[in-house]
Amino acid sequence: MRPIVFLLPLFLFVSVASSQDKDIEKKLKGFDQFVDRVMKDWKVQGMAVAIVYKDKVILSKGYGYRNVDQNLPVTEETLFAIGSCTKAFTAAGVCLLEEDGKLELDKPVREYMPDFKLQDDYVSENMTPRDLLCHRSGLPRHDAIWYGSQATRRELFERLRYLEPSKPFRAAYQYQNLMFMAAGILIEEVSDISWEKFTRERILDPLEMKSTNFSVQDLQKAKDFSTGYSEQNNSVVSIPYMNIDAIGPAGSINSNVKDMSKWVKALINGGKYNGKKVFSENTIRQLQTPTMVNNTQSLQYDENFYIMYGLGWTVTSYRGHVRVDHGGNIDGFSASTCFMPRDSIGVVVLTNMNGTNLTSIVRNNVLDRMLGMPEVDWNKRLLDERNRNKDVQAKVKKEEDANRIKDTKPSHPLDNYVGKFEHPAYGVLEVIKEGDGLSISVHGLKSPLEHYHYDVFKATDERYFGGQKFSFGSNASGEIDQIQSKVEPAVKDIVFTRNLGIDIVADILSNYTGEYDFGGELAKVYIKGEKTLFLFVTGQPEYELVAIKQHEFKIRTLEGFTIKFEVDASGKAAEMVSVQPNGTFRAKRKQS
Numbered sequence: 001m002r003p004i005v006f007l008l009p010l011f012l013f014v015s016v017a018s019s020q021d022k023d024i025e026k027k028l029k030g031f032d033q034f035v036d037r038v039m040k041d042w043k044v045q046g047m048a049v050a051i052v053y054k055d056k057v058i059l060s061k062g063y064g065y066r067n068v069d070q071n072l073p074v075t076e077e078t079l080f081a082i083g084s085c086t087k088a089f090t091a092a093g094v095c096l097l098e099e100d101g102k103l104e105l106d107k108p109v110r111e112y113m114p115d116f117k118l119q120d121d122y123v124s125e126n127m128t129p130r131d132l133l134c135h136r137s138g139l140p141r142h143d144a145i146w147y148g149s150q151a152t153r154r155e156l157f158e159r160l161r162y163l164e165p166s167k168p169f170r171a172a173y174q175y176q177n178l179m180f181m182a183a184g185i186l187i188e189e190v191s192d193i194s195w196e197k198f199t200r201e202r203i204l205d206p207l208e209m210k211s212t213n214f215s216v217q218d219l220q221k222a223k224d225f226s227t228g229y230s231e232q233n234n235s236v237v238s239i240p241y242m243n244i245d246a247i248g249p250a251g252s253i254n255s256n257v258k259d260m261s262k263w264v265k266a267l268i269n270g271g272k273y274n275g276k277k278v279f280s281e282n283t284i285r286q287l288q289t290p291t292m293v294n295n296t297q298s299l300q301y302d303e304n305f306y307i308m309y310g311l312g313w314t315v316t317s318y319r320g321h322v323r324v325d326h327g328g329n330i331d332g333f334s335a336s337t338c339f340m341p342r343d344s345i346g347v348v349v350l351t352n353m354n355g356t357n358l359t360s361i362v363r364n365n366v367l368d369r370m371l372g373m374p375e376v377d378w379n380k381r382l383l384d385e386r387n388r389n390k391d392v393q394a395k396v397k398k399e400e401d402a403n404r405i406k407d408t409k410p411s412h413p414l415d416n417y418v419g420k421f422e423h424p425a426y427g428v429l430e431v432i433k434e435g436d437g438l439s440i441s442v443h444g445l446k447s448p449l450e451h452y453h454y455d456v457f458k459a460t461d462e463r464y465f466g467g468q469k470f471s472f473g474s475n476a477s478g479e480i481d482q483i484q485s486k487v488e489p490a491v492k493d494i495v496f497t498r499n500l501g502i503d504i505v506a507d508i509l510s511n512y513t514g515e516y517d518f519g520g521e522l523a524k525v526y527i528k529g530e531k532t533l534f535l536f537v538t539g540q541p542e543y544e545l546v547a548i549k550q551h552e553f554k555i556r557t558l559e560g561f562t563i564k565f566e567v568d569a570s571g572k573a574a575e576m577v578s579v580q581p582n583g584t585f586r587a588k589r590k591q592s
Contacts, residue, residue: 024058027369035063038361038379043236044353045229046074050257051366052339052346055269057261066226066352069238076258079211079225080350081241082335083328086253087180088287089199089263091133091312093187095283096202098129102190105130105286109182113189116182117161123169124161131169132183133311134291135176138165140490143177145425146247148443148464153246157185161541162425162557166490173294173309174490177250180312184249195249206278207266209259216241219254228332230354232463239354239463242331251330257348260337264346267324268339288324288341290315303364303376318364319373325363329355336363345370357382397467405453410472412455412480414438417472421483421496424544424556429470429483429496440470455480500548506531512551512565516576516587523576523587535563 028051039047046064050057062074097103109116109127118124123138131137142163146156160178167174184195191198196214204212211222219225220241230239244252262273267287271279290308307316313324318340325338332352336359339346347366349359361378368375410417417438421429430441431449438449440459447461455472459465468485471493475481484493509527516523524536525545533545533553545553545563551573555561560581565573578585 024053027372028059031059031365031369032063034365035362038358039064041379041383042353042356042358042361043231044351044356044358045236046078046226047349047351047358047362048074048076048078048080048257049350049362049366050076050261050264050346050348051370052261052264052268052348053370054344055265057265060257060261062257066224068227068229074226074352075224077211077224077256078350079213079219079222079254079256080335080352081216081219081228081252081254081328081330081333082260082337082350083251083330083333084177085260085326085328085335085337086249086251087133088312088326088337089203089253090180090183090187090195090249091287092203092279092283093195093199094129094133094183095286095311096279097187097190099280099283103129103186109186113182113186118165119161119163120165120169123165126169129183129186130291130311132179132186134309135173135179135294136170136292137176137179138167138169138171138174139163139176139178140166140174140488141176142425142488144442144487144494145427146178146181146244148242148445149246149427150443151246151427153181153185153248156246157182159425162423164488164491173292173296175296177247180250181247187249203263203278204259206276207259207262207273209255209262212253212255212259214248214252214254215245216243216252216254217245224256225254226333226352228354229352230332230463236353239332244330251328255350257350260348260350261346264337264339264348268341268344268346287311288313288315288322301381318367319371321367321371323367327359334359336360338363338367340367343371357386408453410451410455411474416480417457419480420499422499422556423494423496426487426494426496428499431483440465499546500554504531504547508571509533511567511571512573512576514573515590517590518578518585518587522590525573525576 044064045068046066048062049059051059060076062076062078064074066072066074066078098105103112106128108125109129109132110125116124127137145159187195187198213219227238228241229236266273266278267284270281271277271284288310290310292309294307294309303319304316307314309315313326316323321340322342323338323340325336328335332354334351334353334356336349345367347363349362351358361382364378365375414433418431418433427443432439432441438457440447440449445464447459447465449457450460452458452469457470459468471484472480473482473484481498483496487494506527509531512533513525513527516525521537526534528534535543535545544556546556548554551565551567553563555563562579564577564579566575566577568574573589575589576587
């Protein structure tokens with residue numbers, strides 16, 4: 001009787017497993033044909049999909065081409081940029097440090113990063129790691145400070161103090177990449193290793209995500225990776241990779257559905273992967289606990305409501321079931337990572353098309369199938385929505401062009417508009433004379449400028465500049481000295497001031513460093529980085545000095561303030577002269 005008793009449960013298990021397999025097979029019947037059809041509708045060249053149910057991957061497959069010109073198909077191992085799906089990894093990393101007892105989500109960030117500074121002092125002092133991870137800093141996107149920029153992660157971090165908020169702290173949801181970059185730096189400060197190394201050691205390696213990497217430089221070294229595509233003028237074209245390493249914790253991870261299915265497995269199994277604990281149950285709960293109401297997304301469809309944000313994840317209801325998901329979009333790629341914690345369903349959709357809604361369509365179709373519900377025609381809905389948006393954009397452009405003042409001319413010869421203009425956060429905007437016209441270059445991204453009216457010019461490159469307008473302004477002497485542009489629509493126009501600066505080598509800058517005595521008030525002059533001079537007076541902000549002439553500097557963020565150094569025969573500064581709107585003040589250098 002013993003062999004019979006032993007074999008009976010085994011027989012039952014095989015029968016149940018077989019029943020489950022047939023049920024899943026039935027639910028996914030026709031899925032491949034559906035994918036082929038909607039890919040054509042959205043002109044997507046290549047896509048990969050993974051579906052996870054409980055602790056099993058029930059589908060992991062590629063569709064279409066990762067490289068059309070070379071006729072290379074997408075496989076489950078094809079690497080795609082996942083864009084902002086990266087944010088969930090950064091949020092999990094911060095929670096792991098809380099598990100380690102190295103930080104607390106609700107203590108001020110400044111306890112771990114004393115140099116964290118935003119424009120508002122109260123926000124700087126009270127921002128917490130939780131705030132960094134749920135888009136309630138008060139800052140709008142301000143993406144133009146990093147997109148295409150060669151600035152390092154630390155340099156971008158230093159520029160946060162110059163960014164204008166558009167909402168009160170914790171008052172509204174505003175999607176924000178820079179705060180996730182700051183969360184990555186927080187991980188680096190607390191762990192003493194890079195965000196990349198920490199994420200690999202604590203998340204990727206335990207989950208056996210061996211192909212996943214952090215840079216488009218590494219992406220292109222892989223055996224199986226995708227080209228990125230975009231639809232331009234009704235044609236699909238391949239586009240260059242954009243290196244976003246500096247903002248990496250917000251969006252630089254590249255992965256495939258084979259690896260991403262392992263990530264989803266851990267999320268729907270309480271932090272465990274193959275029986276091993278990678279995250280605590282508390283971390284998994286923290287990530288998907290609603291923290292900030294997201295009232296920016298449309299609620300026009302009954303299937304979705306109450307859209308909220310946890311830590312690195314959007315949390316909502318889909319057809320009466322809890323859905324946790326995040327999208328990702330970066331040059332040439334769109335992605336979606338999703339899991340339903342109560343239903344133990346996970347979906348990953350990776351594509352090589354810029355800004356496509358196909359990821360949401362495929363994700364929702366999989367959920368409909370897995371939940372055993374009638375399939376909603378999300379494809380038709382979102383195609384119709386796209387067409388409506390095109391009509392709205394055409395109407396807005398028509399109204400905008402109607403306000404254009406015709407038959408006006410620039411107030412100066414074009415040569416007078418040429419030069420470099422700077423903003424302390426956004427960096428350098430350069431205007432160049434090319435042939436008979438002007439071009440603009442921001443972070444190396446270029447566009448021709450066409451005259452719009454008066455001293456306003458418009459960028460003609462839609463991909464990088466989206467028809468952005470640039471308004472030139474003059475000083476009291478009639479000289480073109482600034483450019484204003486609505487680079488960030490949620491705040492006042494960003495003002496770029498003509499850069500009169502000159503480069504000075506670090507050895508010469510050291511001649512100006514030291515302490516200067518304004519009758520008992522000490523001012524310190526010092527170098528940060530390789531060759532940037534700063535001035536600090538107790539009780540005031542740190543000021544960057546920009547060289548405009550020999551021994552003469554302007555204060556970057558203050559109009560009408562000039563610092564002059566009087567030097568001795570050896571070239572060492574002996575005295576500092578501060579020329580201000582309210583007078584001229586002299587300070588002798590203290591002898592060291």
